[in-house]
Amino acid sequence: MVANRLREINAIVENIPGVIIVKQFELFDEVTKGYISVFTEGLIKAIEFEVEIYSQYPFKWHDSETIKFINSDLSAYKHIMEDGSICIHTAHSPVLSQKLNYDIQAVISWIEKYYINKDSDHHYEHLIVPQKKFKDTLFAYFFNEIDYQFSKNQFGYLDYSNLSQGLFHKEKCSNAIIQKFYSRDRKELVDVKWNIQFKALEKHVGLFIFIKDIPSINQRWIYAKWEDFVDILPQEFLNFLHFVEDRHKKSNGTHLPLFIGYNISEAEIHWQAIMLEIGKFPIFGQKINQQWTSKLHEERAIDWAMTRNCSYKYFFGRGHLCEKITQSKILIIGIGAIGSIVAKTFARSGCTKLDFVDFDVKEPENVSRSEYSFVSGLNNKTNDLINELFMISPFFEPSQGGYEFSEAFNYFLKSNLTNNQNKSEMEKFINSYDIVIDCTADNDLLYILSQLNMTTSLINVSISNHAKQLVCATEQNRYEFVSTQFNGKVLEFDVEDLYNPTGCWSPTFKASYNDINTLVQFALKHINLKFKQERQLRNFVLETEEEGSFNINLKEF
Amino acid sequence: MDKSKHLESVIRTHQITKEQQLLDKHIQKKNEVKEALEEKYGSNIYPPFNSGSYAKNTAINTKFDFDLVSPFKRNAFGSNGTLEQMYNDVYDFLYDKYKNEAEVKKQKVSIGLEFYADNEGDVIKIDVVPGREFNLDQYKEDENLNLYVYYRYGNFNSGSERIKTNINAQINNIKDRATKEKDSIRKIIRLLKIWKANKGNYPTKSFFLELITIKTFDNNEITGSLWEKLKTVLEYIRDNVTNENFKLIDPGNSSNDLADTLTTYEKQQLSSDMKNMLERISENEENLKTYFPENEKFKEKESVKNGYGANSGIPIPPPKLNFG
Secondary structure, three states, X not given: OHHHHHHHHHHHHHOOOOEEEEEEEEXXXXXXXXXXXXXXXXXXXXXXXEEEEOOXXXXXXXXXXXXXXXXXXXXXXXXXXXXXXXXXXXXXXXXHHHHHHHHHHHHHHHHHHHHHOOOXXXXXXXXXXXXXXEOOEEEEEEEOOOOOOOOOOEEEEEEEEEEEEEEEOXXXXXEEEEEEEEEOOOOEEEEOOOOHHHHOOOOEEEEEEEXXXXXXXXXXXXXXXXXXXXXXXXXXHHHHHHHHHHHOHHHOOOEEXXXXXXXXXXXXXXXXXXXXXXXXXXXXEEEEXXXXXXXXXXXXXXXXXXXXXXXXXXXXXXXXXXXXXXXXXXXXXXXXXXXXXXXXXXXXXOOOOEEEXXXXXXXXXXXXXXOOOHHHOOEEHHHHHHHHHXXXXXXXXXXXXXXXXXXXXXXXXXXXOOOHHHHHHHHHHHHOOOEEEEOOOOHHHHHHHHOOOOOOEEEEEEEOHHHOEEEEEOOOOHHHHHHHHHOOOOOXXXXXXXXXXXXXXXXXXXXXXXXXXXXXXXXXXXXXXXXXXXXXXXXXXXXXXXXXXXXXXXXXX | OOHHHHHHHHHHHOOHXXXXXXXXXXXXXXXXXXXXXXXXXXHHEOOOEEOOHHHHOOOOOOOOOEEEEEXXXXXXXXXXXXXXXXXXXXHHHHHHHHOOOEEEEEOOOOEEEEEOOOOOOOOOEEEEEEEEOOOOOOHHHHOOEEEEOOOOEOOEOOOOOXXXXXXXXXXXXXXXXXXXXXXXXXXXXXXXXXXXXXXXXXXOOHHHHHHHHHHHHHHOOOOOOHHHHHHHHHHHHHXXXXXXXXXXXXXXXXXXXXXXXXXXXXXXXXXXXXXXXXXXXXXXXXXXXXXXXXXXXXXXXXXXXXXXXXOOOOOOOOOOOOEO
16 A cells, blocks of 8 residues: 555656656655656756655645655745745645646746746745744734834834733633833833723733844744844843843743834834743843943844734735725614624624614523624623624724613604704714614614604615515615515515514514524625615615525615 | 506695695795895896796605796806806805805705795705806897806716706796696606605706606607506616617707716616616515605595404504514
């Protein structure tokens, strides 16, 4: 079996054009190893690689290929890993011969692109930072873009706050956020924006220095030892390190992160963190010309921690709703099943200015089909959802909300419709939002809102029993539209089979999280498309069909 | 459901005479504004006249405004006076006179006066349309006027273009056709206006809907019930408005094409709104009520026997049917 595989590998590789086997593939401790040379047009001389093929091959392991082409002389080139192997990702194939052909073709492509043509990629690639524990823990720090221009070699203090303790594979991982930058004499420089819940976390001291240039010799690997920093860190900063360590000597043994800032583009700063231990800073005193001076322990390795840029553009970089929605100030009235799904979808899709109105208290039985968690027990829906969204998005910034605001809103609206002055106050308030989504299915409220002079985009969403239909009213005639759709003569749905928990006077509809969310996401997709295309958003109905396969029909009015 | 019967009720409940008090207030206010303009401009102005739907017999009672055309003499603003000067002069005058009792707004070709609600909550809206005769004293003969375009109006650019038109010819065209074929054209124009009012701020002008209705009648054999006639008009709009060579000639000036008052996108939207409307009504005729609602204020009360829970003895309150 093993012999067959070895034979097969040798035979396949031998037959790939441009490839010569320098040393036959053999098995060493479950790893098949061999040497090949690869030649392609444009090369003066073939390049040799040590090839390692692991037992999973041709399948991947985690996100990596299980074959390595290693040549440590290539480490200065793009896409070369720490061990000198080329970083390749090729198409799936369960057939050994096909996969080997793919992978060697990828090596040839790499040679042409990065070795011969010395191409550079259009996007910036972060430096490779070895991931290692400091004491028994991995440390990760999250930063956000700031509205401040650092000058080269500017240094000082910063505040950071611990967010949570996690597990990174088998290791403990401590997660924290950078909160605020100060000058060396502790004057506030710039605040880092996060949601108010994160801003309220307990602060700890860290240090920073902005070195401007990338801390790497070959633009690939981050500096490994302090000696690499000798010509980079100014003497003043080393003296500052000594001063800080001295000031904190009572806390010997505790860690203190040092953030190294540099430009990765003209406008963008990246921060890398180094873990320092009080009492073991990488400096020592040396007497030069009768004066004590701080010097770096050049031979010491640098303990790099992990950092992540969590600014808005990266946090929502993989996908978001259109800007017309994400930049809007949004009010969601009613955060039951539909409203909480809308709110969470908005928060995950780039919206930040979200306010809620709901006077209801979350019950355990709400959890199964909304965006609430069991753990918070009985809790005002507004408070609960605000907490949920704080945990999701560091950019969520509710301006108004909570139970008392909701009560006042409802009372004010329903008691003052005939008072012209108050009516105009209501209009002013509602129109201060760009988008208002009414998910209450409260037809009194629908009526009242239809009587107001609105400039905002007001969207009413409700659903029929068994989530058979979703009705979305967006136009001036929304009250009449919703009434007509649900009056029993237009939409057909079951009105008998409602959910009646014990002794409840107000039965509710039957539908699962899946039933509701499917329709709400479909509706939001349609709404987003219309906003994106700057088209009129008309009243619409989503009708489901369940005969045979499941279908959703969108009917625009 | 008898669709034509419903449409007749829609028209009946939207009759302007049902809002006599509001109508009277409008007429009175219109006369006041007319007199103020005449007093201010003296011999430089011909008698202002009403050109809106009331003048054309196509008014509805849910959206009420009066258009007051103010024809100026060629030299009213100096022999070299521009249309822009005319427009701004009228705006300044109306603003100074009414700023404390109304919102005075510059609109596409008119100046809008929206009087603050009176004690009874009624809001009166008058649009003043300043126009100027082509040559001195020519208006008396041909009634032609140049209008100033304040801001982009479909394909007419703001400031750069003037709309030449004969408003009296426009009124008479519609009024004549609508009176002669009142069982069809006038009703359909009213229905389209009700549909438009129901849509809120819709870019298509009423005048456009009036002309396109007449054009449909000119180009088609229109027979059958009120619904069938309306349907033919809706289909005509759906199928024609986006055609490249579709034109809607202004009876007041044959070189004005009303199709130019809508942008390409607005025409697409109008066609798609017609398509959606026809599809939804064909799927379920109850949807007709969404597009053409009766004016609840003047709806005749239905007898109890048609109500919810009929024949059960004790009335049953209707249950909640929509959820969040």
